[in-house]
Amino acid sequence: MTDTPLKLFNSLTRQLEEFQPVHPGEARVYSCGPTVYNYPHIGNMRAYVFADVLGRTLSWKGYDLTHVINITDVGHLTDDADAGEDKMEKMAAQKAQSIWDIAKHYTEAYWADVKALNIREPAKWSVATDYIDEMLAFAKSIADRHCYELDGGLYFDVSTVADYGRLARAVTEEGEGRIETVEGKRNAADFAIWRKTPAGETRQMEWDSPWGRGAPGWHLECSVMGEKLLGFPFDIHTGGIDHREIHHPNEIAQNQAFCGCGSLDVATHSGAKIWMHNNFLVERSGKMSKSAGEFLRLQLLVDKGYHPLAYRMMCLQAHYRSELEFSWEGLGAALTRLKRIVMAVENIRNVAKLPEDNGPNLGELDASISNDLNTPEILTLLETWLKLDFIHEGHRWPAIQAADSILGLNLGGLTRADLRIRPNDARISEDEIEAELLRRKEARAAKDFATSDAIRDGLAEKGVEVMDGDPLGWEWKL
Ligand SMILES: Nc1ncnc2c1ncn2[C@@H]1O[C@H](COP(=O)(O)OP(=O)(O)OP(=O)(O)O)[C@@H](O)[C@H]1O
Ligand SMILES: [Zn+2]
Numbered sequence: 001m002t003d004t005p006l007k008l009f010n011s012l013t014r015q016l017e018e019f020q021p022v023h024p025g026e027a028r029v030y031s032c033g034p035t036v037y038n039y040p041h042i043g044n045m046r047a048y049v050f051a052d053v054l055g056r057t058l059s060w061k062g063y064d065l066t067h068v069i070n071i072t073d074v075g076h077l078t079d080d081a082d083a084g085e086d087k088m089e090k091m092a093a094q095k096a097q098s099i100w101d102i103a104k105h106y107t108e109a110y111w112a113d114v115k116a117l118n119i120r121e122p123a124k125w126s127v128a129t130d131y132i133d134e135m136l137a138f139a140k141s142i143a144d145r146h147c148y149e150l151d152g153g154l155y156f157d158v159s160t161v162a163d164y165g166r167l168a169r170a171v172t173e174e175g176e177g178r179i180e181t182v183e184g185k186r187n188a189a190d191f192a193i194w195r196k197t198p199a200g201e202t203r204q205m206e207w208d209s210p211w212g213r214g215a216p217g218w219h220l221e222c223s224v225m226g227e228k229l230l231g232f233p234f235d236i237h238t239g240g241i242d243h244r245e246i247h248h249p250n251e252i253a254q255n256q257a258f259c260g261c262g263s264l265d266v267a268t269h270s271g272a273k274i275w276m277h278n279n280f281l282v283e284r285s286g287k288m289s290k291s292a293g294e295f296l297r298l299q300l301l302v303d304k305g306y307h308p309l310a311y312r313m314m315c316l317q318a319h320y321r322s323e324l325e326f327s328w329e330g331l332g333a334a335l336t337r338l339k340r341i342v343m344a345v346e347n348i349r350n351v352a353k354l355p356e357d358n359g360p361n362l363g364e365l366d367a368s369i370s371n372d373l374n375t376p377e378i379l380t381l382l383e384t385w386l387k388l389d390f391i392h393e394g395h396r397w398p399a400i401q402a403a404d405s406i407l408g409l410n411l412g413g414l415t416r417a418d419l420r421i422r423p424n425d426a427r428i429s430e431d432e433i434e435a436e437l438l439r440r441k442e443a444r445a446a447k448d449f450a451t452s453d454a455i456r457d458g459l460a461e462k463g464v465e466v467m468d469g470d471p472l473g474w475e476w477k478l
Contacts, residue, residue: 002060002061002062002362002366002370003363003366004363004366004367004370005018005019005370006018006019006057006058006061006369006370007019007370007371007372008054008236008274008276008372008373009276009321009372010266010273010274010275010276011167011244011248011275011276011277012166012167012252012266012270012274012275013266016372017274019058019235019236019274020273021063021235022233022234022235022273025062025063025064026063026064026065026066026235027058027063027064027065027066027235027236028065028066028230028231028234028235028236029051029054029055029058029065029066029067029068029230029234029235029236029237029238030067030068030069030070030222030225030226030229030230030234030236030237030238030272031047031048031051031067031068031069031070031122031237031238031239032047032069032070032072032222032237032238032239032240032243032247033069033070033071033072033125033126034071034072034106034107034110035072035073035076035087035088035218036071036072036073036088036102036103036106036107036110037076037087037088037090037091037102037106038087038091038106038290039106039109039110039290039295039297040106040109040110040113040290040297040298041288041289041290041295041296041297042281042288042296042297042298042301042311042326043240043280043281043282043287043288043289043296043326044240044290045113045114045117045298045311046240046278046280046281046315046324047238047239047240047278048069048114048117048119049117049119049312049315049316049408050238050278050315050320050373051067051069051119051238051278052117052118052119052120052408053316053320053373053375053406053407053408054236054238054276054373055067055120055122056120056405056406056407056408057369057373057406059405060369060402060405060406061366061369061370065123066123066124066230067120067122067123067124068122068123068124068125068126068225068226068229068230069122069124069125069126070125070126070127070128070221070222070225071103071107071110071125071126071127071128072128072218072221073088073099073103073107073127073128073129073205074086074088074099074128074129074205074215074216074221075128075195075215075216075217075218075220075221076088076218077218078090086203086205086215088102088103088205089203089204089205092204098204099204099205113297113298113308116298116302116308116309117298117308117309117311117312118309118312118408118409118410119408120408124229126225126229128216128221128225129205131221131224131225131228132207132216134224134225134228135216135220135221135224136207136209136210138220138223138224138227138254138258139154139193139194139209139211139216139220140210141258142156142254142257142258143210143211145160145257146160146161146257146262147193148186149211150182150183150184150185151183151184151196152182152192152195152196152198153192153193153194153195153196153211153212153214153217154192154193154194154209154211155182155185155186155190155191155192155193156190156191156192156193156250156253156254156257157186157187157190158187158189158190158191158253159186159187160257160262161253161256161257161262161263161264162256162262162263162264163263163264164189164249164253165189165249166249166252166264167244167248167249167252167275168244168245168246168248168249191217191219191250192217193216193217193219193220193254194209194211194212194214194215194216194217194220195214195215195216195217196211196212196213196214197212197213197214197215203215218247219247219250219251219254220254222247222251223251223254223255223258223271226251226255226271226272227255227258227271232255232258232259232271232272233267233268233269233270233271233272233273234271234272234273235272235273235274236272236273236274236275236276237251237271237272237274237275237276238275238276238277238278239277239278240277240278240280241277241278241279241280242280243277244275244277248275251271252264252270252271252275255269255270255271256269256270277321278320278321279320279321279322279323279324280323280324281315281324281325281326282323282324282325282326283296283325283326284325284327288326296326298311301331302421303423303424304328304423304424304478305421305422305423305426305476305478306331306332306335306421307335307338307418307419307421309338309409309410309414309419310331310334310335310338310419311331311334312408312409313334313335313337313338313379313409314326314330314331314334316375316376316378316379316407316409317334317337317375317376317379318376319372319373319374319375319376320373320375321372335419337379338409338419339416339419341382341383341386341409341411342411342414342415342416342419343416343471344386344387345386345400345411346415346416347393348386348393348396348397348400349397349400349411349412351392351393351394351397359391359395359396359397359398359399360385360388360391360395360396360399362399362402364381365378365381365399365402365403365406368381369406375406375407378403378406378407379407381403382400382403382404382407385399385400385403386400416471416472417472420472420475420476421476422476423463423476423478425478426462426463426476426478427462427463428459428462428463428464433459433464433474436455436458436459437455437459437466437473437474439451439455440452440455440456440466443455459474460477463476463477463478464476464477465477
């Protein structure tokens with residue numbers, strides 16, 4: 001373990017709390033995963049970059065990490081608050097495909113983004129439909145004391161647990177307009193934990209239950225997989241800030257019921273000790289959302305010539321609890337910053353490590369990350385270390401590796417050339433550029449500066465910036 005106690009912001013108590021593992025030496029973390037009805041947008045991926053930094057931090061601080069991320073392939077409705085259609089069923093109907101094919105395709109697309117962003121694989125990807133039996137058992141165990149049946153299925157009565165909605169910032173009272181009314185609900189915030197297939201309808205995904213043939217509610221899934229795989233209470237539950245309002249309060253209510261106490265003692269009965277939420281990636285027009293038609297995928301960034309890790313850098317530059325506004329200029333600046341770091345690192349990482357240890361003090365790194373994951377501060381620290389040329393490279397490299405084991409920028413392997421991705425609409429090939437640069441070199445050798453300048457201007461017109469004095473020599477500047 002490192003020296004500084006790890007402090008994390010707990011959304012439930014609304015304060016910084018010291019991380020005290022439930023099981024000594026271990027850290028058990030559950031992150032709400034994607035609903036695989038569509039490609040993830042880069043805002044969704046911010047949630048996993050955040051969870052990854054958290055996991056890396058716990059590992060770096062010496063805890064034995066068990067991280068679970070679920071894959072939601074059933075139960076998430078188009079409206080978080082208990083209304084609308086199942087997102088998966090809706091997409092399958094639109095595309096006239098089986099839900100299983102849809103889920104497979106978009107799960108793989110999500111995993112590709114995870115890999116591209118250098119997000120570490122969790123110990124387990126738990127797929128919701130693999131846990132239907134466990135969901136039925138969980139629901140049965142709380143049904144008598146906490147639920148009631150309506151035509152639509154089995155509903156959870158939120159008045160049966162103490163302090164419902166404490167996590168949420170929004171008012172959960174009636175009249176707030178957030179929750180669709182369902183005939184017969186006892187409280188506006190009550191939600192379906194099992195949804196019956198309406199008479200005359202068929203669903204692709206449905207199972208038998210004591211409350212009729214149907215499908216589990218989305219909130220039930222996460223309660224069950226968290227309990228099953230990590231045990232209540234586990235250490236940390238993460239998700240995007242939208243989950244703080246409905247999904248997590250409902251998970252917590254179920255967990256309180258399951259514990260048989262109905263209380264909201266955070267350490268024992270909400271399911272997890274610490275609830276953490278990343279803020280949104282927003283566009284000028286508002287929250288990025290895939291339900292809203294057009295959206296930004298990681299692949300689009302790559303098509304335009306931005307390395308995926310430039311997006312990771314963009315996320316790291318902001319604290320996870322701050323809103324982050326996406327702009328192409330901001331992404332460009334993040335890429336430039338990453339390039340500068342990679343260029344400096346390339347000079348250092350091949351130098352052999354020296355035996356005695358008098359490199360930069362890791363105390364500052366520990367202090368920054370222990371202060372609720374202050375990644376912006378760590379980036380600055382890393383840049384300071386890269387500039388400390390009075391300390392031998394062989395001493396600096398281990399410290400830089402330590403910082404990168406938290407940041408996850410792959411500084412041990414990434415090269416400047418990797419970052420020079422050909423934009424899709426580039427009007428010139430890399431071979432042509434190299435040929436032009438060779439011509440230019442010859443012109444310069446012959447002191448024919450007019451030709452040399454003309455070649456440079458010609459390249460600039462095609463979106464290529466010639467950079468004299470730079471080891472790679474040129475850059476895309478579309
Ligand atoms: N703009 C955003 N910025 C950061 N995190 C986000 C953003 N939008 C969603 N998230 C988070 O991404 C994760 C995956 O969400 P999920 O796949 O369920 O998306 P969704 O809610 O269906 O998508 P959307 O709301 O974009 O239509 C969740 O933790 C969610 O809170
Ligand atoms: Zn969840």
